[in-house]
Amino acid sequence: EDQVTQSPEALRLQEGESSSLNCSYTVSGLRGLFWYRQDPGKGPEFLFTLYSAGEEKEKERLKATLTKKESFLHITAPKPEDSATYLCAVQAGGNRDDKIIFGKGTRLHILP
Amino acid sequence: DVKVTQSSRYLVKRTGEKVFLECVQDMDHENMFWYRQDPGLGLRLIYFSYDVKMKEKGDIPEGYSVSREKKERFSLILESASTNQTSMYLCASSLSPSGRKGNTIYFGEGSWLTVV
Numbered sequence: 001e002d003q004v005t006q007s008p009e010a011l012r013l014q015e016g017e018s019s020s021l022n023c024s025y026t027v028s029g030l031r032g033l034f035w036y037r038q039d040p041g042k043g044p045e046f047l048f049t050l051y052s053a054g055e056e057k058e059k060e061r062l063k064a065t066l067t068k069k070e071s072f073l074h075i076t077a078p079k080p081e082d083s084a085t086y087l088c089a090v091q092a093g094g095n096r097d098d099k100i101i102f103g104k105g106t107r108l109h110i111l112p
Numbered sequence: 113d114v115k116v117t118q119s120s121r122y123l124v125k126r127t128g129e130k131v132f133l134e135c136v137q138d139m140d141h142e143n144m145f146w147y148r149q150d151p152g153l154g155l156r157l158i159y160f161s162y163d164v165k166m167k168e169k170g171d172i173p174e175g176y177s178v179s180r181e182k183k184e185r186f187s188l189i190l191e192s193a194s195t196n197q198t199s200m201y202l203c204a205s206s207l208s209p210s211g212r213k214g215n216t217i218y219f220g221e222g223s224w225l226t227v228v
Contacts (some may be wrong), residue, residue, distance in 0.1 A: 032214030043116075043202050043219035051213055087155075091214035098152040100217060 002027040004090050006103035013078055014111050019105045021073040023088030033071050034062050036087040038105070044087055047073075078110045114139045114218035124226045131190040133223050135203030135217050144186035145204040146170075146178060154215065155202070161186055162208065193227045200224050 005024045013019055025033070032051055036044035046056040049065040059062045061082065063074040073086055085107050091100040119134035137144065145160040147170075157170030159178040167178050175197060179187045186205075190197055201223045207215040 024145055032216070034216055038218075041200075041222070041224070043222045045217055046114075049214075089217070091147050100214070104152075104154040 002090070002092050002101050004088060004101045004103040006086075006088050006106050008106060009104070010107040010109070012109045012111060013075075015079055016077050017077045018074070020075070021086055021108070023073070023090075023103055024069060024096045025071075025088075025090045025101075026069075027090050027092035027101070029092055031091040032100075033066055034089040034100070035071070035073055036089065036092070038085045038087055040085075047086075052066070075108070078108075080110045080112050083108055083110045114141075114205075114226055115201055116218055118201075118223045120223050121221065122224045122226075124228060125190075125193050125202040127194060127227055129193050129227075131193050131225065131227075133188040133190075133201055133203070133225070135186045135188070135220060136184050137186075137203075137205040137218075138184065139185065139205065139207075139218075141205035141218075142183070142208040143206045143215075143217075144180065145206075146176075146186065147189045147204065148172070148201045149202055149222075150199050158188065158201075175181040176211045190225075193225075196225050197225045198225060 003026045007022045016021040032068040035047040037046045053068045065072050085105040087105045089100045115138045117136045146158040147155045161167045161180040177189045203220040204217045206217045
């Protein structure tokens with residue numbers, strides 16, 4: 001069964017303390033892996049799309065990487081405004097319906 | 113920039129009322145989706161549509177219906193609202209996949225529905 005698991009569920013960091021969020025997946029025929037940021041009470045905001053193992057994308061303090069089994073969202077020297085829930089989603093191949101599978105998210109809290 | 117607009121941010125409805133949630137996207141996307149998001153349960157797909165007048169059930173379609181009369185507009189209908197439908201509802205859209213690559217789903221701001 002296709003599955004996406006994010007860890008940890010929650011993470012508290014001091015401002016400037018770098019860390020990584022994990023997204024493990026088991027799907028047949030990866031078509032894309034997506035990272036989103038979601039602030040409380042708002043819809044998910046798109047961050048990155050990764051298509052194949054070895055691919056990396058960067059945006060400000062965030063860097064996403066992809067292997068055949070997992071993706072990492074590295075956050076370097078985070079600031080309090082990086083506090084949010086980060087969602088990972090995977091689109092599997094072979095289906096007409098374009099559904100994607102979401103993880104439950106990691107709640108990140110950056111302390112000033 | 114992709115824009116997915118949900119017509120209502122906050123609604124309060126009574127049990128048994130018929131509720132319409134409207135969503136419009138401005139990027140000519142073929143695919144549109146309705147999700148609900150609840151604490152601890154994550155995002156769950158209610159319905160999606162890959163073309164005008166086409167619809168497919170998602171994981172939790174019971175108690176909901178949808179309408180897609182125009183490409184840019186996708187409506188979610190609660191025929192008779194119940195308290196267990198109190199939730200945040202998210203509309204999303206994407207292009208159809210090309211080749212082996214999937215396409216990013218873009219979300220609206222969400223609609224908070226409370227059924228009393």
